[in-house]
Amino acid sequence: MTFAKPAADVSERMRGIRRTGTTAELVVGATLRELGLSYRKNVKALPGSPDFANQRRRWAIFVNGCFWHHHTGCRRATVPKSNAEFWTEKFLANRRRDARAIRSLRSRGYNVLVIWECQNEGLHRRLQRSLKRVA
Numbered sequence: 245m246t247f248a249k250p251a252a253d254v255s256e257r258m259r260g261i262r263r264t265g266t267t268a269e270l271v272v273g274a275t276l277r278e279l280g281l282s283y284r285k286n287v288k289a290l291p292g293s294p295d296f297a298n299q300r301r302r303w304a305i306f307v308n309g310c311f312w313h314h315h316t317g318c319r320r321a322t323v324p325k326s327n328a329e330f331w332t333e334k335f336l337a338n339r340r341r342d343a344r345a346i347r348s349l350r351s352r353g354y355n356v357l358v359i360w361e362c363q364n365e366g367l368h369r370r371l372q373r374s375l376k377r378v379a
């Protein structure tokens with residue numbers, strides 16, 4: 245048995261995940277522009293700092309990385325073997341924070357969409373449908 249370097253291993257994984265995470269974000273941005281919907285990115289004034297939002301029209305979109313936000317039932321939502329307890333706690337805290345932000349936005353009358361990075365396939369078409377409803 246060899247000893248892997250957990251820190252390097254995990255940070256390697258994070259880099260990869262951040263890269264793929266941007267793909268869904270690009271699709272969302274492109275779709276919003278295509279529909280002529282104006283938005284701001286990373287809106288820190290709103291709970292959870294939504295990735296895309298329009299405060300006047302009251303909608304917000306989160307583009308979640310499956311690993312960090314621990315997408316239920318998703319094969320990307322793995323738990324690193326080293327420090328599993330730490331990660332399990334961290335993912336739980338992330339999920340609670342996400343849920344709180346969504347509740348808080350909804351209580352302010354926002355339509356909230358959560359997009360997962362693994363949903364690239366068909367995302368464009370699905371988004372068009374959803375956005376026509378909410379925005």
Ligand SMILES: [Zn+2]
Nearest residue numbers: 310315318362
């Ligand atoms: Zn996923």
